[in-house]
Amino acid sequence: MAARPDSGDVDMDDAPTSHQPEVKDDTMVDDEGDEVDEENEDDDEEEEEDVQRVKLLPGSTETAASFEFANEGHTLGNALRYVIMRNPDVEFCAYAIPHPSEAKMNVRIQTFEGTTAIQALEKGLRDIQELCDVVTDKFVGAAADFAQKKAASS
Amino acid sequence: MDYDPMAMDDAESLGPVVKISQADSVRVKFELQNADISFANSLRRVMLGEIPTIAIDLVEIESNSSVLADEFIAHRLGLIPLNAEGVENLLYSRDCDCEEYCEHCSVKLTLHAKCTGYENMSVSARDLVPVGDRMNQTLGTPIINDKDGTGPLILKLRPDQEIKLECIAKKGIAKEHAKWAPSAAIGFEYDPHNKLRHLDLWYETDPKTEWPPSEYAKWEEPPVEGEPFDFDAVPNHFYYNVETAGNLPPDGIVAEGIKVIQQKLAGLIHELTEGEGEYDGPRSPEYHSGPDNNYGYSTSYGGNGGNQSAWGGGGGTTPFGGQTSYGGGGWS
Numbered sequence: 001m002a003a004r005p006d007s008g009d010v011d012m013d014d015a016p017t018s019h020q021p022e023v024k025d026d027t028m029v030d031d032e033g034d035e036v037d038e039e040n041e042d043d044d045e046e047e048e049e050d051v052q053r054v055k056l057l058p059g060s061t062e063t064a065a066s067f068e069f070a071n072e073g074h075t076l077g078n079a080l081r082y083v084i085m086r087n088p089d090v091e092f093c094a095y096a097i098p099h100p101s102e103a104k105m106n107v108r109i110q111t112f113e114g115t116t117a118i119q120a121l122e123k124g125l126r127d128i129q130e131l132c133d134v135v136t137d138k139f140v141g142a143a144a145d146f147a148q149k150k151a152a153s154s
Numbered sequence: 155m156d157y158d159p160m161a162m163d164d165a166e167s168l169g170p171v172v173k174i175s176q177a178d179s180v181r182v183k184f185e186l187q188n189a190d191i192s193f194a195n196s197l198r199r200v201m202l203g204e205i206p207t208i209a210i211d212l213v214e215i216e217s218n219s220s221v222l223a224d225e226f227i228a229h230r231l232g233l234i235p236l237n238a239e240g241v242e243n244l245l246y247s248r249d250c251d252c253e254e255y256c257e258h259c260s261v262k263l264t265l266h267a268k269c270t271g272y273e274n275m276s277v278s279a280r281d282l283v284p285v286g287d288r289m290n291q292t293l294g295t296p297i298i299n300d301k302d303g304t305g306p307l308i309l310k311l312r313p314d315q316e317i318k319l320e321c322i323a324k325k326g327i328a329k330e331h332a333k334w335a336p337s338a339a340i341g342f343e344y345d346p347h348n349k350l351r352h353l354d355l356w357y358e359t360d361p362k363t364e365w366p367p368s369e370y371a372k373w374e375e376p377p378v379e380g381e382p383f384d385f386d387a388v389p390n391h392f393y394y395n396v397e398t399a400g401n402l403p404p405d406g407i408v409a410e411g412i413k414v415i416q417q418k419l420a421g422l423i424h425e426l427t428e429g430e431g432e433y434d435g436p437r438s439p440e441y442h443s444g445p446d447n448n449y450g451y452s453t454s455y456g457g458n459g460g461n462q463s464a465w466g467g468g469g470g471t472t473p474f475g476g477q478t479s480y481g482g483g484g485w486s
Contacts (some may be wrong), residue, residue, distance in 0.1 A: 053421065118426065135172065139409070146177050
């Protein structure tokens with residue numbers, strides 16, 4: 001059967017990319033008319049300034065979730081994957097960059113009962129932060145030692 | 155066999171270790187131990203591409219009678235390393251409230267040279283003069299490290315030729331354009347004896363004689379002849395060689411690199427945790443889904459009650475309905 005232009009099919013562009021409630025969704029079915037739409041446009045502009053950096057992808061549950069990171073790549077992805085995988089409460093963690101020309105990075109986390117994927121993600125982020133702190137300290141310490149040794153030998 | 159979870163990865167439980175083997179004004183060579191390759195690589199990547207520095211981004215040419223085209227000169231100007239000390243206080247132009255650029259998000263430099271003698275004249279980075287208000291007196295100044303004190307050569311002028319232009323230097327990162335790279339090069343190496351076989355060395359007759367050992371080869375145990383391959387081995391010692399282009403001190407590049415990772419993480423943690431209760435972060439539709447929760451139900455898929463959709467209800471008006479030539483409204 002040929003689809004008519006005003007068919008109920010949803011365009012690719014209109015299909016939700018995330019399960020998260022967007023402001024848009026609440027008013028989308030409202031046939032109230034233009035007023036609402038204008039309001040939405042304003043909201044969208046404001047949102048653009050403060051881009052959401054992590055998104056939960058559709059199909060996620062509490063203990064098994066996929067996250068989409070905007071503007072991140074292997075720099076964060078691989079380190080995060082490793083650190084989350086080291087968490088004993090995590091059953092599975094992997095990351096992927098679905099397409100090289102899209103600045104997006106996906107992380108899949110599956111946890112055992114007792115913790116949630118979001119908690120595991122947060123713990124992972126904090127663990128890398130801690131690691132960074134330690135490496136900074138060690139580097140600064142090593143640099144100071146080196147300078148001292150150099151001064152002593154000359 | 156007893157399995158002690160605390161005994162596994164004992165190297166890592168010691169925590170990371172940093173050893174510096176060489177450090178001067180242009181480079182720092184150091185070894186990072188007991189960290190995972192993923193973190194080591196993050197540090198390398200971030201130092202290469204994501205540390206903010208300052209570089210010339212806009213060039214307004216007032217007069218150019220040299221043999222080089224305007225755009226050619228503009229490109230060369232962009233690549234001149236500028237001192238990035240204090241760049242953290244400079245705003246990105248896109249975040250600034252100003253129209254195009256201002257003293258909060260840029261540094262202005264001018265270049266005016268005319269060859270008045272009888273011999274060709276060299277115009278170099280030294281001749282770029284920062285003007286106007288600046289954050290501090292070093293930010294945006296061209297780096298001059300050579301013996302003659304001229305800095306990189308920009309162009310040459312024949313007698314009577316003149317160049318006059320104004321440059322706007324802005325803050326940016328090397329991921330956008332390599333001119334913002336703080337490092338001239340970053341050496342990164344592990345496993346100098348290739349014990350892990352991450353490398354497949356090309357050779358004509360014998361890789362041992364054709365591939366000279368790395369300078370770090372003596373830091374690690376050479377492989378024993380006939381030693382079985384260790385399948386559990388992971389790289390644990392990483393050798394960096396961070397060489398600066400002059401805009402940041404080499405140890406500053408390492409410190410800044412870690413800072414950039416930290417900022418990335420802090421931003422994400424903030425987004426994940428901001429406003430507990432009135433939760434704004436990622437959330438799935440299955441979360442706390444009570445009866446009053448209408449996520450998923452209010453989409454355009456079902457919201458109009460179905461009956462008014464093009465597929466439903468008024469089926470009789472489709473071209474296949476009653477008025478077709480097939481049936482005249484009934485079975486025949």
